[in-house]
Amino acid sequence: xxxxxxxxxxxxxxxxxxxxxxxxLSSSSWFLPDPAGAQNKITVALITKTLSNPFFVAMGAAAKxxxxxxxxxxxxxxxxxxxxxxxxxxxxxxxxTRGVKTIxxxxxxxxxIVPAVKRAHAAGVKxxxxxxxxxxxxxxDSFIAxxxxxxxxxxxxxxxxxxxxxxxxxxxxxxxxxxxxxxxRMNGFLQGFGDPGRKLVVADxxxxxxxxxxxxxxxNVLNAHPDVNLVxxxxxxxxxxxxxxxxxxxxxxxxxxxxxxxxxxxVKGVQDGLIDSDVMQFPKKMAIAxxxxxxxxxxxxxxxxxxxxxxxxxxxxxxxGDGTETLDFGLANCW
Amino acid sequence: xxxxxxxxxxxxxxxxxxxxxxxxxxxxDGADFEIYDDEIVAVVGDNGAGKSTLIKALSGALIPDAxxxxxxxxxxxxxxxxxxxxxGIETVYxxxxxxxxxxxxxxxxxxxxxxxxxxxGNLFRALDTPRMRKEAAEHLSGLKIGIRSIRQSVExxxxxxxxxxxxxxAVSWGTRCVIMDEPTAALGVKETGMVLELIxxxxxxxxxxxxxxxxxxxxxxxxxxxxxxxxxxxxRIARPGEQTMQDVVAMMTxxxxxxxxxxxxxxxxxxx
Amino acid sequence: MSETxxxxxxxxxxxxxxxxxxxxxxxxxxxxxxxxxxGVAAPVFLTPRxxxxxxxxxxxxxxxxxxxxxxxxxxxxDLSNGAIMVLGSIVMAKLAVASGVPAPLxxxxxxxxxxxLGLCNGLIVALFRVPPFVATLGMLNLAYATTLLYSGQASVxxxxxxxxxxxxxxxxxxxxxxxxxxxxxxxxxxxxxxxNQTGWGRHIYAFGNNVEAARLTGINVTRLQISAYLxxxxxxxxxxxxxLGRTTVGDPNAGQTxxxxxxxxxxxxxxxxxxxxxxxxxxxxxxxxVGVLRNGLTLVGVEALWQxxxxxxxxxxxxxxxxxxxxxxx
Numbered sequence: 028x029x030x031x032x033x034x035x036x037x038x039x040x041x042x043x044x045x046x047x048x049x050x051x052l053s054s055s056s057w058f059l060p061d062p063a064g065a066q067n068k069i070t071v072a073l074i075t076k077t078l079s080n081p082f083f084v085a086m087g088a089a090a091k092x093x094x095x096x097x098x099x100x101x102x103x104x105x106x107x108x109x110x111x112x113x114x115x116x117x118x119x120x121x122x123x124t125r126g127v128k129t130i131x132x133x134x135x136x137x138x139x140i141v142p143a144v145k146r147a148h149a150a151g152v153k154x155x156x157x158x159x160x161x162x163x164x165x166x167x168d169s170f171i172a173x174x175x176x177x178x179x180x181x182x183x184x185x186x187x188x189x190x191x192x193x194x195x196x197x198x199x200x201x202x203x204x205x206x207x208x209x210x211x212r213m214n215g216f217l218q219g220f221g222d223p224g225r226k227l228v229v230a231d232x233x234x235x236x237x238x239x240x241x242x243x244x245x246x247n248v249l250n251a252h253p254d255v256n257l258v259x260x261x262x263x264x265x266x267x268x269x270x271x272x273x274x275x276x277x278x279x280x281x282x283x284x285x286x287x288x289x290x291x292x293x294v295k296g297v298q299d300g301l302i303d304s305d306v307m308q309f310p311k312k313m314a315i316a317x318x319x320x321x322x323x324x325x326x327x328x329x330x331x332x333x334x335x336x337x338x339x340x341x342x343x344x345x346x347x348g349d350g351t352e353t354l355d356f357g358l359a360n361c362w
Numbered sequence: 363x364x365x366x367x368x369x370x371x372x373x374x375x376x377x378x379x380x381x382x383x384x385x386x387x388x389x390x391d392g393a394d395f396e397i398y399d400d401e402i403v404a405v406v407g408d409n410g411a412g413k414s415t416l417i418k419a420l421s422g423a424l425i426p427d428a429x430x431x432x433x434x435x436x437x438x439x440x441x442x443x444x445x446x447x448x449x450g451i452e453t454v455y456x457x458x459x460x461x462x463x464x465x466x467x468x469x470x471x472x473x474x475x476x477x478x479x480x481x482x483g484n485l486f487r488a489l490d491t492p493r494m495r496k497e498a499a500e501h502l503s504g505l506k507i508g509i510r511s512i513r514q515s516v517e518x519x520x521x522x523x524x525x526x527x528x529x530x531x532a533v534s535w536g537t538r539c540v541i542m543d544e545p546t547a548a549l550g551v552k553e554t555g556m557v558l559e560l561i562x563x564x565x566x567x568x569x570x571x572x573x574x575x576x577x578x579x580x581x582x583x584x585x586x587x588x589x590x591x592x593x594x595x596x597x598r599i600a601r602p603g604e605q606t607m608q609d610v611v612a613m614m615t616x617x618x619x620x621x622x623x624x625x626x627x628x629x630x631x632x633x634x
Numbered sequence: 635m636s637e638t639x640x641x642x643x644x645x646x647x648x649x650x651x652x653x654x655x656x657x658x659x660x661x662x663x664x665x666x667x668x669x670x671x672x673g674v675a676a677p678v679f680l681t682p683r684x685x686x687x688x689x690x691x692x693x694x695x696x697x698x699x700x701x702x703x704x705x706x707x708x709x710x711x712d713l714s715n716g717a718i719m720v721l722g723s724i725v726m727a728k729l730a731v732a733s734g735v736p737a738p739l740x741x742x743x744x745x746x747x748x749x750x751l752g753l754c755n756g757l758i759v760a761l762f763r764v765p766p767f768v769a770t771l772g773m774l775n776l777a778y779a780t781t782l783l784y785s786g787q788a789s790v791x792x793x794x795x796x797x798x799x800x801x802x803x804x805x806x807x808x809x810x811x812x813x814x815x816x817x818x819x820x821x822x823x824x825x826x827x828x829x830n831q832t833g834w835g836r837h838i839y840a841f842g843n844n845v846e847a848a849r850l851t852g853i854n855v856t857r858l859q860i861s862a863y864l865x866x867x868x869x870x871x872x873x874x875x876x877x878l879g880r881t882t883v884g885d886p887n888a889g890q891t892x893x894x895x896x897x898x899x900x901x902x903x904x905x906x907x908x909x910x911x912x913x914x915x916x917x918x919x920x921x922x923x924v925g926v927l928r929n930g931l932t933l934v935g936v937e938a939l940w941q942x943x944x945x946x947x948x949x950x951x952x953x954x955x956x957x958x959x960x961x962x963x964x
Contacts, residue, residue, distance in 0.1 A: 110887030
């Protein structure tokens, strides 16, 4: 019995210390925007898929900046891993309890988050889907994202022009199959490329958007089809992985790589000649749009159902035009 | 206890000609043993003399290659510890075989728990904890083992008290005999005294005790007979009143030259 | 507490005794302190709606943690519980949606799968003597790969209402009490009973505390160890149904951190990783501590990163407290 009492006291003291520490830290506004509910300031929450993906890091930073500029409180949360629906659900419920009136969400599981979205709506909270749509898509009060289909088409059109009279032998390096982002980008590409489209595809691999897997996939493709001359990649990490495999085979410059995302690593890849065309998307714009919409919502204005944050194709030599921009623009606006 | 009386009674547990080989090593080389219902028999011998092997054969922990074991005169075949327990032969192991985090009555009834009567016990298999605690307390007080509370966990007990609980467990189930393997090895002087007293209590309750020990003073204090093992056989039966400790040590190490004939004239039984 | 009183109402008094037992008082005090602190910092924390939501948020890991407690009490560990649960949920979902199996049968099939996988864990550990860490690590990968293959890496939508039964509510006056948390509490209650009121439970504790002692007293330790993993498998199946009710989709990517989260709940609750000490009441408290911490910190406005940080600190504190009291005993 004495050992239990000792344990009790010890644990109680330590937990108390921990909570006090958390409390003291929380009273410093450094990383805590606004304890115990906002009074006069508008509060918006941003829940991304994870904290570690640079896409979401850029989003979060831009959101905080815009929030500071517009005197809005921003709460930034995320799931623990890519695909973590459970944490996002809990976060969402808690933010509703807290009294946040607008929640911007990059859903890890478009259909799986729906119960929480419905609960938010029941409490009068508006939900904005960012980058990835909900399922059903029109459940969100607004959908702020790149038009991935349009982006794919830009890639396809450019590729068709770039191939000229050469017969294309296409390899597809997909992301995570079944995902809407993956499907739209890929189908857009094939659509933009035009006839005969799918019939020119000789290889189709899965990379989950990972650079290492992209490299492995490309090596496998080159083993089976050494005459591939055009590679569509779902995103820049996959493209950079493919470029490494191509370089190792000594085939640099002989195979065109088209990609998408607009991250600074990828844009640099275009500059260095590793990636031939890259369609940029603008997570920072998405974040800013979310904050601004939250302000509109608080003011009682109606908000648009769809906000297209833009997709612009860049190459080493591209110029400003319809759907295109210069490399310099790319370097200045990458994330 | 004299020769005439011995030859008329049937031993509670006995063994004849036990042989056990491990490869080229002969652990038991025709070993004999017997114990009657009112005595404490100590088994002594140097390392490798075959004490542990003999005990394992008697408690069902191993099956001998040759020889016979008898319970109350009837031949028995012990295929495992469960068979021995079923015959009322209980062993108190050197490390006590108890779960220290669990309380006294749980350890006492481990593997043999009492269920509550009726639906609760039969359908829902609920345990009758109060009854087990009560009986455990009775067993302990019957052996004059003092503890603070029956709800104590075994690890809060002293070495002697733990030994007491282990012995109480063996005695509560053991109706034929109790085997104790080095019970005082890890204990201090006072606790050793407690345990020796405990062994006498067990005998007083009519349960004979087989005691393995290296500790000659302890052996001479409690044992009625001493079975001296050497090179896998019993070479001598000694009695504390008739031999000295030095004599017994000499027997253990082979310094004495007594023959089998002399064993016969001293009245130990040959064939039951 | 007289003997007769004990005989008359042993259940209630033993439950109180369980809580009074050394290991759960500390975590309980911790939980109470956290609730008071958050209640003061963010009054909305103590509203019934929020408190029930917390229990709903922990019920997936909490239920898994009951199975984990059982296994850790045997001095084992289970890294595969989340993966087994998800496979169970995908089996239930796909059978009902893609193969048109009636919901009750689909549920049984999923439960069967999780139970069989639990049994496999038990057989590998008990019969082939593979250390539990290694065996369940292998099972984790096996289950996860099977889930991805069977689901085609896609989530399963449009579940029939029969699979969502654990999403229902019981109306109490104007209030709707969700049955998910009640199911978790029922699982905890049953396991508490088994561990504290039956011989099997005592054997489990003895096994974890001193396996040789258990063996020498005639307990069939092989069968006992297998039964622990098998029982855990059944519990993982119940967790699978809970998850389906909560998200209304079959998600092959769910539960990836559940194995470690369930271990966290068990450890914070005071059960020793060395086996033989602790129990499910502690695990319930541990799971609630994690849930309360996360919920409270969100309400107060602390970012996700720091919430994870705080949880990590609490785990270390809990284990250190266990160590300190262990040394005191020895």
